[in-house]
Amino acid sequence: MSTNPLPITTPSGGDGALRPPTNYQSTSLRLNSAWRYGVNHLVTGLAILSTVLVIVPLVAILAYLLYKGASSLNLDFFTHIPAPVGETGGGMANSMVGSAIVLTLASSMGIPVGIAAGVYLAEYGRGKLLAMAVRFTADVLNGIPSIVMGIAAYSLIVMQQRHFSAFSGGVALAIMMVPTITRTTEEMLLTVPHAIREAALGLGVPKWRTVLSVSLRTASPGIITGCMLAFARVAGETAPLLFTAFGNQFWSFKLTEPIAALPLQIYVYAISPYDEWHRLAWAGALVLILMIMVSVTLVRIYAGRGTLKGAS
Amino acid sequence: MSLEREPEPSSPLTAPMTQTEATHLHAPAIANFVSSAEPVAAEGPPSPIRQYLNTCSNGGFADGSFAALMLVCALSIFAIVLFILTILIVRSKLSLAQFGFGFFMRSAWDPVSGDFGALPFIFGTLATSLLALAMAVPLALGVAIFLSELCPARLRAPISFLTELLAAIPSVVYGLWAVFVLVPIMRDQLGPLLLKYLGWTGFFGGYNFGVGMLTASIILAIMILPIISSITRDIMQAVPVSQREAVLALGATRWEMIRTGVLRNARIGIVGAVILGLGRALGETMAVTMVIGNHPVISKSLFAPGYTLASVIANEFTEATGDLYLSALIEIGLALFLVTIVVNAIARALVWAVTRGAPARVN
Numbered sequence: 001m002s003t004n005p006l007p008i009t010t011p012s013g014g015d016g017a018l019r020p021p022t023n024y025q026s027t028s029l030r031l032n033s034a035w036r037y038g039v040n041h042l043v044t045g046l047a048i049l050s051t052v053l054v055i056v057p058l059v060a061i062l063a064y065l066l067y068k069g070a071s072s073l074n075l076d077f078f079t080h081i082p083a084p085v086g087e088t089g090g091g092m093a094n095s096m097v098g099s100a101i102v103l104t105l106a107s108s109m110g111i112p113v114g115i116a117a118g119v120y121l122a123e124y125g126r127g128k129l130l131a132m133a134v135r136f137t138a139d140v141l142n143g144i145p146s147i148v149m150g151i152a153a154y155s156l157i158v159m160q161q162r163h164f165s166a167f168s169g170g171v172a173l174a175i176m177m178v179p180t181i182t183r184t185t186e187e188m189l190l191t192v193p194h195a196i197r198e199a200a201l202g203l204g205v206p207k208w209r210t211v212l213s214v215s216l217r218t219a220s221p222g223i224i225t226g227c228m229l230a231f232a233r234v235a236g237e238t239a240p241l242l243f244t245a246f247g248n249q250f251w252s253f254k255l256t257e258p259i260a261a262l263p264l265q266i267y268v269y270a271i272s273p274y275d276e277w278h279r280l281a282w283a284g285a286l287v288l289i290l291m292i293m294v295s296v297t298l299v300r301i302y303a304g305r306g307t308l309k310g311a312s
Numbered sequence: 313m314s315l316e317r318e319p320e321p322s323s324p325l326t327a328p329m330t331q332t333e334a335t336h337l338h339a340p341a342i343a344n345f346v347s348s349a350e351p352v353a354a355e356g357p358p359s360p361i362r363q364y365l366n367t368c369s370n371g372g373f374a375d376g377s378f379a380a381l382m383l384v385c386a387l388s389i390f391a392i393v394l395f396i397l398t399i400l401i402v403r404s405k406l407s408l409a410q411f412g413f414g415f416f417m418r419s420a421w422d423p424v425s426g427d428f429g430a431l432p433f434i435f436g437t438l439a440t441s442l443l444a445l446a447m448a449v450p451l452a453l454g455v456a457i458f459l460s461e462l463c464p465a466r467l468r469a470p471i472s473f474l475t476e477l478l479a480a481i482p483s484v485v486y487g488l489w490a491v492f493v494l495v496p497i498m499r500d501q502l503g504p505l506l507l508k509y510l511g512w513t514g515f516f517g518g519y520n521f522g523v524g525m526l527t528a529s530i531i532l533a534i535m536i537l538p539i540i541s542s543i544t545r546d547i548m549q550a551v552p553v554s555q556r557e558a559v560l561a562l563g564a565t566r567w568e569m570i571r572t573g574v575l576r577n578a579r580i581g582i583v584g585a586v587i588l589g590l591g592r593a594l595g596e597t598m599a600v601t602m603v604i605g606n607h608p609v610i611s612k613s614l615f616a617p618g619y620t621l622a623s624v625i626a627n628e629f630t631e632a633t634g635d636l637y638l639s640a641l642i643e644i645g646l647a648l649f650l651v652t653i654v655v656n657a658i659a660r661a662l663v664w665a666v667t668r669g670a671p672a673r674v675n
Contacts (some may be wrong), residue, residue, distance in 0.1 A: 040565040047462055050454025051471065054541070057534050058478045061489050068492075116385030124379055125386065134386045136660065137393055143588070143656035144396070144649060145595025147622050151629070151645040152396040155403050175392055182389065206371040208378035236482020239597040239622070243630050263484045263598075270488045271602060278492070285485045296480050300473065 069286025072279040098260035105170030110177030118185025142179040150240035166259035169245030177230040184226025188219035238263040404643035428640035432608035436618035441593035444532035456544035479538035487602035490531040495522040518613040526614040528604040540589040547581035584662030591655040597622040
């Protein structure tokens with residue numbers, strides 16, 4: 001742009017007689033502007049093209065998943081446990097129950113800790129160096145590969161107990177939920193106006209009651225959003241469960257025993273050589289993704305009608 | 313809602329009075345002095361309300377313990393990271409002692425004779441991640457530019473929602489799709505095409521099974537695209553509108569405005585977003601494990617099978633026999649942990665440098 005012979009850059013605009021023929025300049029300008037607008041259209045086209053290129057695989061994946069999953073889903077899938085190799089039929093009922101157990105466990109550990117840490121960051125630690133460090137650590141923890149969480153939970157619990165357990169899977173997933181929830185809670189609490197807090201404090205409400213009943217309550221739509229996003233993220237996690245929950249072909253409700261989980265079962269079936277198991281893997285993937293999408297969509301709707309419009 | 317309830321006993325106004333009253337009751341020696349200073353509080357027994365207030369604490373204990381509880385939870389995040397680091401070091405001590413730093417330079421992987429080296433896995437991880445970045449970054453930039461600058465307002469929300477859905481699909485489902493759709497396409501259509509037109513580069517030699525480094529890179533690129541594009545979009549939206557208006561007022565076309573007004577201001581943040589995507593790609597496990605072929609070799613051909621740090625752990629951890637084998641796998645986990653921490657720390661610092669002070673985002 002700096003090389004453009006724009007007339008505005010020459011200060012001698014007033015004395016037209018001393019300037020080179022205007023004809024030359026206008027031709028150059030015309031060519032130049034044709035080039036510039038050409039580039040502009042080219043880039044616009046490329047941006048649109050890349051958006052289309054990104055949307056297409058998504059639609060392809062979803063459509064294929066719906067097609068394969070819907071055609072292999074039946075009632076048995078929800079009521080039966082896996083059939084032995086070579087037999088048709090069977091389902092993933094135990095995996096779904098197992099996933100529910102592990103996720104409940106993870107949420108009951110991860111959500112309180114995550115929200116409390118977020119409350120500290122937003123209500124107690126504003127401007128403190130410690131809060132900065134915690135915030136940064138949370139962001140870094142968010143990026144640690146899930147398989148490393150699996151190793152950590154394995155080393156902490158499985159190696160001590162000397163057997164795989166649902167509990168260790170829950171711990172691994174809980175660790176993964178904490179940073180997401182912490183950061184969302186903090187961001188949501190920061191959007192709560194100070195005047196509301198000051199009103200509560202001015203009426204003599206202690207700080208802890210102010211935080212619980214005023215700040216958290218005002219920010220609750222956003223915080224619930226964060227919790228559901230964290231939930232949706234860990235619901236599909238397979239890697240940390242590989243050597244913690246381990247999987248199970250039969251019913252199991254005990255926290256101290258290996259338990260089946262939907263993503264694990266999908267993985268095992270997907271890399272198996274049997275067509276019948278492939279069918280079940282597609283059905284499982286459809287169920288899993290519907291579950292996650294429903295929660296993500298709920299989040300969208302819920303976040304859109306929060307008590308604070310600026311919160312989302 | 314708590315405002316409508318009964319008034320809390322410990323209002324700041326009553327607190328000093330309570331203290332005077334308490335002194336009056338329990339320490340008669342000083343009471344005379346106090347009462348002489350405040351004649352109003354001296355006469356008569358305390359009223360029932362005052363007596364009730366005296367029995368109440370001022371809430372300092374509850375406040376303090378609540379704050380302490382929140383602090384403990386915040387510190388637990390530190391504790392988690394430190395704990396993971398410690399336990400990984402402790403459990404990989406055997407392998408650290410046996411191989412030292414040479415572990416990352418050796419290409420042997422022989423569980424039978426107990427000879428381990430991580431070089432093929434490091435190569436596989438770096439090659440697939442960088443290739444995925446090369447494919448994903450231009451597309452992600454295009455999407456971000458489209459969403460933040462060019463898109464009609466009516467289309468913006470649905471397209472952002474779609475790209476976020478793309479981010480919400482679990483890794484194992486991507487893997488499933490890749491195994492049954494992408495691998496056949498690579499084997500039968502795309503692979504031969506690449507061999508025919510780009511075979512002279514030498515990157516597409518050997519036998520094409522469909523599974524391999526290129527397939528893994530493509531699925532990785534699809535998976536990291538939404539992350540990079542949504543963060544880049546946020547960063548571009550954090551650039552002040554006045555910057556855009558200033559450039560447009562100088563007669564720039566829209567692309568010149570985006571290039572000089574937006575991209576140049578946001579470049580640090582965009583680099584951060586790309587590194588964040590790299591961090592995600594380095595640690596991605598399931599989808600890559602399902603399509604990379606899982607064979608620890610270093611090959612020039614992108615059709616050749618490979619192995620990554622994360623997928624060797626996923627595949628062999630539960631089958632590891634012997635302490636040294638397990639320890640070597642945990643050391644690979646340690647390497648992965650340290651690399652992703654460094655990569656993420658750099659990325660976050662860059663993103664923060666740009667979006668600091670920008671409005672909060674939910675996801």
